[in-house]
Amino acid sequence: MSHLPDPYPANGAAAKPESCQSPVFILTASRSGSTLLRFILDSHPDLACPPETSITGTCVQLVRTWDILENAGADVFTPVTKQTAPSPDTLAAVRDAVDRVYGRYLRGRGKRRWCDKSLDTHLHAELMTMLYPEAKFICLYRHAMDVVASGVETCPWGLHRFGFDPYVAQYPGNSVAAIASYWLATAEAIMGFEETHPDSCLRIRYEDLVTAPEGTAAGLFSFLGAEEAPGITRACFQVPHEGNGPGDEKIWFTGEVTPDSIGRGVRVPAEALMPPLRQQVNDTLAKLGYRPVDGEWNAAVGHVDPRADVSAGVRIAGADGRSARGRQEVDAVVRAVNERIGLRPDDRLHEIATEWPALAGQTLALVVQGNEGEHEELRRSFPTTPNVVATQSASDASKPAGDSGMPVATIIASPSTWRSLLDGEANVVTEMTAGRLRVVNRRDTHRIRSEEMHAVAALLGLGQIPVARIPGVAHRHAPGDAAAEPVPEPA
Numbered sequence: 001m002s003h004l005p006d007p008y009p010a011n012g013a014a015a016k017p018e019s020c021q022s023p024v025f026i027l028t029a030s031r032s033g034s035t036l037l038r039f040i041l042d043s044h045p046d047l048a049c050p051p052e053t054s055i056t057g058t059c060v061q062l063v064r065t066w067d068i069l070e071n072a073g074a075d076v077f078t079p080v081t082k083q084t085a086p087s088p089d090t091l092a093a094v095r096d097a098v099d100r101v102y103g104r105y106l107r108g109r110g111k112r113r114w115c116d117k118s119l120d121t122h123l124h125a126e127l128m129t130m131l132y133p134e135a136k137f138i139c140l141y142r143h144a145m146d147v148v149a150s151g152v153e154t155c156p157w158g159l160h161r162f163g164f165d166p167y168v169a170q171y172p173g174n175s176v177a178a179i180a181s182y183w184l185a186t187a188e189a190i191m192g193f194e195e196t197h198p199d200s201c202l203r204i205r206y207e208d209l210v211t212a213p214e215g216t217a218a219g220l221f222s223f224l225g226a227e228e229a230p231g232i233t234r235a236c237f238q239v240p241h242e243g244n245g246p247g248d249e250k251i252w253f254t255g256e257v258t259p260d261s262i263g264r265g266v267r268v269p270a271e272a273l274m275p276p277l278r279q280q281v282n283d284t285l286a287k288l289g290y291r292p293v294d295g296e297w298n299a300a301v302g303h304v305d306p307r308a309d310v311s312a313g314v315r316i317a318g319a320d321g322r323s324a325r326g327r328q329e330v331d332a333v334v335r336a337v338n339e340r341i342g343l344r345p346d347d348r349l350h351e352i353a354t355e356w357p358a359l360a361g362q363t364l365a366l367v368v369q370g371n372e373g374e375h376e377e378l379r380r381s382f383p384t385t386p387n388v389v390a391t392q393s394a395s396d397a398s399k400p401a402g403d404s405g406m407p408v409a410t411i412i413a414s415p416s417t418w419r420s421l422l423d424g425e426a427n428v429v430t431e432m433t434a435g436r437l438r439v440v441n442r443r444d445t446h447r448i449r450s451e452e453m454h455a456v457a458a459l460l461g462l463g464q465i466p467v468a469r470i471p472g473v474a475h476r477h478a479p480g481d482a483a484a485e486p487v488p489e490p491a
Contacts, residue, residue, distance in 0.1 A: 019099045020106065021134050024049075024115040024224060025056070027122040027193065028140035029186040030162035031150035033206040035248035036257065037140060038117045040217055043236040044229050048106055049115035051245020055098065056116065056124035059131060062094045085130060095131050113226075117247075119163055122186060125193045135200065136224055139190050142206035143290050143306035144183045144281050145265025145297070149435070151179040152268075176272035180281055187284050205288070207307050213257045233257050260371045263304030267435040270297040299440045301412060303373020326370030326415075333368045333415040334376045336422055341380075341459050352458045353382050355467075356451045358443075364452055365407035368418055379407065380459060409452035412438040421462060428457055 024041065028034045042049040063086050070090070086094075102114045121128070128135055151162065152175050159168045159175055164182055171177040194201045202223040209216045213233035221228060237255050270293050273281060282292040289309040353359070359382045369375035413421075417436045420426035431437035432448055441450055457464050 019095075020102060020113050021132065022136060022225075023102075023113065023128075023132055024136050024138065025121050025125065025128055026115070026117040026138045026140055027125060027190045027201075028117075028119070028138075029142070029147060029183050030119050030164075031147045031154065031248075032140055032142035033209060034117045034119070034140055035251050037138065037204075037209065038115070038247065039236040039239075039241055039251065040213075040220075040232055041115045042241050043232050043239040044221065044226060046112050046226055047115055047224075048109040048111040048113070049117060050105065050242055051247050052118040053116065053245070054118045054120060055101075056118060056121045056128055059094055059098065059127055060124050062097060063090055063127065066090045066093055086127075091131055098131070119246075122190050122193065125197075129197060129200065137193070137197065137201045138220065139194055139201050139203045140206065140209075141187060141190070141203070141288050143265055144180050144187075144285060145268045145270075145293060146206075146261065146263070146306060147183045147265075148176055148179045148268045149264040150261065151175070152435075174272055176268055177274060177277060180273055180277060184277075184281055184284060187288070191284070191287065205307070207259075207262050207305065207310070210257050210259045210262065211310075263300075263306055263373075265306065266298060266300045266304050267438045268298075270295075298438065299410065301367050301369065301377070301410070302375050326372045327374045329415040330368045330370050330374050330376050333418045334378065337366065337368070337378060337418065337460070340422060340461060352455055355458070356455050358451050359408070359455055362408040362443075363406075364456060365410040366456065367410060367412040368415055369412055370415060375412075377410075380455075382455075406442070408443045409439060409441040409450070411453075411456055412440070422460060424463070428453060428462060 024047065026034050026037060038049045038051075041047045067086070067090065070087075106112065106114055125137060151159065151164065155161070155164070159165070159178060163186070164179060167178040167182040167185075168175075170181065194203065202220065204216060204220065214230070217233050218228065218230075234256065243252065270278070273293060278293055282294075285292055286308070289307055291306050291308045362382055364380045364382075366378045366380070367375055368378075413431065413436060417426065417431055421428065421431065421437075428437065429448055432439055432453075439448075439450075439453065441452055443450075443452070454464060454467070
């Protein structure tokens with residue numbers, strides 16, 4: 001950082017460090033929008049928020065170092081712990097070191113107040129209140145399942161970084177439980193700090209930040225005692241920010257605040273949360289004003305707002321244009337799906353219905369869903385005597401022919417995913433396992449490759465290998481078993 005002024009004068013005497021009495025600390029779990037919040041803070045004329053520095057962890061180590069050196073010659077050494085506060089001399093020495101580092105940084109930025117968004121700060125927040133009694137803390141939360149979805153998306157080849165590693169070791173082979181446990185531990189720690197320091201903390205939810213960015217930012221700056229900055233949530237994407245340091249890489253290729261990532265957690269399989277863990281997660285979600293992860297979590301269709309205390313359909317300014325484009329995309333894919341099914345000759349439809357007799361009298365639902373929640377449901381009803389498949393849009397009739405109630409399976413995907421499947425560029429199982437094709441199967445919940453998915457693939461003309469069946473033997477699926485279990489047919 002050669003552009004920064006030298007903190008030492010020419011005569012070699014150390015300059016008195018410039019002290020920021022009220023730094024700002026973000027307490028949050030990873031994948032919760034802290035980099036967006038950092039850009040907003042860093043765009044304010046008085047605030048400088050660099051990439052993650054782990055300064056609070058450094059302060060902890062400096063306290064330990066000072067303590068060891070001060071007591072190195074003592075007959076009895078009593079180390080500083082969470083139960084014993086550092087001495088005033090220790091705090092002054094650590095504060096002096098931090099002020100030197102950040103004083104130099106602030107002078108180079110031409111700002112007066114520094115902010116920290118390191119992901120481990122919630123572990124050391126108590127020490128920071130001792131070092132800086134006037135410090136302010138922004139407690140940033142996001143729904144647990146959206147954090148899981150973002151974490152898996154960011155680490156497709158194996159969970160690492162972002163604080164996940166210790167929890168991966170606790171839940172090997174279960175990314176959902178690992179990230180959810182990380183979220184739970186982090187959220188509980190931050191909430192506990194809020195309870196003991198209510199005047200120093202401001203709670204912000206990621207969902208509030210991206211659906212009402214200007215209002216949320218205004219409340220934030222008011223809490224910090226900083227000057228109002230109208231339009232800052234738009235300007236923050238044009239203001240230069242330092243990029244050499246940890247943070248969310250995706251934001252560098254973003255141009256506006258959008259709510260597009262809200263509710264993506266519905267594609268995370270709820271069954272992966274073991275009952276005790278799910279109960280703990282739900283208890284904490286309730287305290288934060290979020291929806292619980294219940295039995296219908298994965299069946300949600302349309303715009304899913306995970307906040308329990310906010311009406312559905314909340315949008316930010318400018319979202320109407322995106323929604324209109326999304327509606328056009330949905331309609332275009334619905335037409336493509338109907339056209340594809342319409343190309344199937346009647347005898348092929350008869351073969352499909354005969355091939356999967358368990359679907360006789362059942363209804364399948366195909367949902368095309370855009371980013372803003374706009375969607376269209378297409379139902380395919382198989383008559384009790386399989387000879388023809390009724391095709392009907394749910395928007396054209398309240399109850400499709402042959403429908404005896406709730407669809408036995410609902411298949412949900414975005415327009416781009418449906419197009420990839422129709423164009424032969426994607427595989428059904430690959431899209432399902434990646435979460436881009438969400439299947440709510442009420443009859444056969446333990447298998448990816450179900451009869452319903454075979455029928456859908458056949459209807460859409462997607463390639464698949466015929467399934468051989470043993471004559472005179474019925475087949476059922478054992479719960480939790482990926483293989484078909486032959487069962488003698490009743491006499």
